[in-house]
Amino acid sequence: xxxxxxxxxxxxxxxxxxxxxxxxxxxxxxxxxxxxxxxxxxxxxxxxxxxxxxxxxxxxxxxxxxxxxxxxxxxxxxxxxxxxxxxxxxxxxxxxxxxxxxxxxxxxxxxxxxxxxxxxxxxxxxxxxxxxxxxxxxxxxxxxxxxxxxxxxxxxxxxxxxxxxxxxxxxxxxxxxxxxxxxxxxxxxxxxxxxxxxxxxxxxxxxxxxxxxxxxxxx
Numbered sequence: 001x002x003x004x005x006x007x008x009x010x011x012x013x014x015x016x017x018x019x020x021x022x023x024x025x026x027x028x029x030x031x032x033x034x035x036x037x038x039x040x041x042x043x044x045x046x047x048x049x050x051x052x053x054x055x056x057x058x059x060x061x062x063x064x065x066x067x068x069x070x071x072x073x074x075x076x077x078x079x080x081x082x083x084x085x086x087x088x089x090x091x092x093x094x095x096x097x098x099x100x101x102x103x104x105x106x107x108x109x110x111x112x113x114x115x116x117x118x119x120x121x122x123x124x125x126x127x128x129x130x131x132x133x134x135x136x137x138x139x140x141x142x143x144x145x146x147x148x149x150x151x152x153x154x155x156x157x158x159x160x161x162x163x164x165x166x167x168x169x170x171x172x173x174x175x176x177x178x179x180x181x182x183x184x185x186x187x188x189x190x191x192x193x194x195x196x197x198x199x200x201x202x203x204x205x206x207x208x209x210x211x212x213x214x215x216x217x218x219x
Contacts, residue, residue: 043150045166045195045203046081053108054079061103068102074121075099078155080164081193082110087157089119113191115162122158130156133184137161140178147174154179159186166193168200 044051057079065075073090084103090096100114122130134156141149152175153164161179163172172192179188195203 043148043205045151050081053082057082057084057106057109060106061109064102064106065099068098069095073099075116076155076157077103078153078162078164079109080153080191081166082108083113083164083191083193084109084111085113085115085155085162085164085191087115087155087162089117089121091118091120093118115157115160115189117158126158129184130158133159133161133182136182136184137179140182141175144174144178147171156185159184160189161185161187162189162191164191166195166203168197169194170197171200 046054058077061077061079061084065077069075069090073095074088075090076085076087078085078087084106086099086103090099096114096116096118099116100112103109104112134154137154137156138149141147141152141154148171151165151167151171155162155164161182163175163179167175172190172194176188176190179185
C-alpha cells in the first residue's frame with residue numbers, strides 16, 4: 001500500500017508491473033506510486049484472517065498518513081502477518097518519526113520496520129528499476145525448485161530488496177542467496193518470521209489423491 005504525492009500509478013511502471021506479473025496481490029491499491037511488491041495469496045502461509053487483517057492495516061495506515069502528510073513524501077506501507085514495513089522517502093527526520101508512530105498506532109499492528117529514507121522522492125526511472133529487480137527476484141524464486149515462491153513477499157526500494165514471509169531458516173538462507181545475486185539488487189534485508197521445519201510440514205497442503213485407473217472390462 002502506497003501513500004504518495006500523486007493520485008494514480010505511474011503509467012510506465014504500472015504497465016511494466018502488469019506485463020511482468022509483479023503487482024501487489026495482497027494490497028488493495030489506494031494510492032500507488034511504483035514500489036515493487038508482490039505476494040501470491042494462493043498457498044499463503046498466513047491464515048485467511050491474517051491476510052484480511054493485513055489488507056485492513058494497509059488501508060487504515062494509508063488513510064492516517066494521507067491526512068498527516070498530505071502531498072509531502074512518498075511512503076509505501078506493506079503489512080505481512082501484522083508486521084509493517086515502511087519504505088520510500090520523506091522530507092525530514094521528524095516526518096519519518098511521525099510516520100512510524102502513526103502506523104504503530106494502527107489497530108492490530110504488532111511491529112513496524114521503519115526503512116524510510118530522508119530524501120527527495122524517488123524518480124520514475126528509479127521506481128521502474130525497482131520493479132525490474134522485483135520481477136527478477138520473483139522469477140529466480142519460481143525457478144528454484146527447493147522453494148515455495150508463493151510464501152515470499154518481495155519489496156524493492158532504491159535497489160534494496162526486502163523479503164517478508166513465514167519461512168524456515170533453510171528457506172531464509174536460500175532466498176537471501178538468490179536475491180543477492182539478482183541484477184540490480186544492491187542490498188538484501190530479511191524481515192522473515194522464522195518457523196520450524198516441523199511447522200512447515202504441517203502447513204503443506206496434503207498430497208492430491210492418486211487417480212484410480214478404470215478397471216479393464218470383463219469379457
